Amino acid sequence: MSVTATIRIQEADFDAAQEIAALTKGRTDIGAVVTFSGICRGSENGEPIAALTLEHYPGMAEAEIGRHADEALSRWPLQGLTIIHRFGRIAPGENIVLVVTASPHRQAAFEAAEFLMDYLKTNAPFWKREESKKGTSWIEARDHDDAAAARWTKS
Amino acid sequence: MRVKYFAWVRERVGLAEETVEPPADVRTVSDLIGWLSSRGETYAHAFEKPKVIRAAIDHAHVRPDAAISGAREIAFFPPMTGG
Numbered sequence: 001m002s003v004t005a006t007i008r009i010q011e012a013d014f015d016a017a018q019e020i021a022a023l024t025k026g027r028t029d030i031g032a033v034v035t036f037s038g039i040c041r042g043s044e045n046g047e048p049i050a051a052l053t054l055e056h057y058p059g060m061a062e063a064e065i066g067r068h069a070d071e072a073l074s075r076w077p078l079q080g081l082t083i084i085h086r087f088g089r090i091a092p093g094e095n096i097v098l099v100v101t102a103s104p105h106r107q108a109a110f111e112a113a114e115f116l117m118d119y120l121k122t123n124a125p126f127w128k129r130e131e132s133k134k135g136t137s138w139i140e141a142r143d144h145d146d147a148a149a150a151r152w153t154k155s
Numbered sequence: 156m157r158v159k160y161f162a163w164v165r166e167r168v169g170l171a172e173e174t175v176e177p178p179a180d181v182r183t184v185s186d187l188i189g190w191l192s193s194r195g196e197t198y199a200h201a202f203e204k205p206k207v208i209r210a211a212i213d214h215a216h217v218r219p220d221a222a223i224s225g226a227r228e229i230a231f232f233p234p235m236t237g238g
Binding site (some may be wrong): 124 | 159161162164211212214215216230233234235236237238
């Protein structure tokens, strides 16, 4: 049976438990579900922040995440995959991103979730701007995120 | 072709998108960055460090040497910081 990923780019919050339930309901073949939730921190480089605002590229965000979802489905024996990425203003403690992977055994679910997050960080067209007492500024990309994504490149 | 700008590239250019008709000798993404940079101070500021700028043609990432012929939409933006 072919698996179709659920991908949503939305301003609204999500509920990780609901998303897990939606993937596993009525099934007895799934043996492992891994979820990754990315949450807005209350500080950046030691400075408190009021909120993040995420800008995205509508159309390309769905297309790019879809390409990585397809690659994950082809590389690991997944039985279900859900990816949700929020945009707009997000306060500390609120959700930013969710990846849920389901497979018969845990290794594939762990690896696929990590692969997807590493690629979302560096390739999904989203940009974070932080609000603090000093005003607003764009968060800079980190070299270690590029290195994390590069380790999944097939040699 | 339609050109879109995101994040600080958008802020520096002062536009989210526009339609442009570059001359025929503008063949690659890199050429287009050079041509846009010559259009005024806001563009020159946005593209002052071309190596930092990322580009996409029709919703897929491309390198600076990618050909732009046939592109419907080209986007320029800083390195991504989602996730």
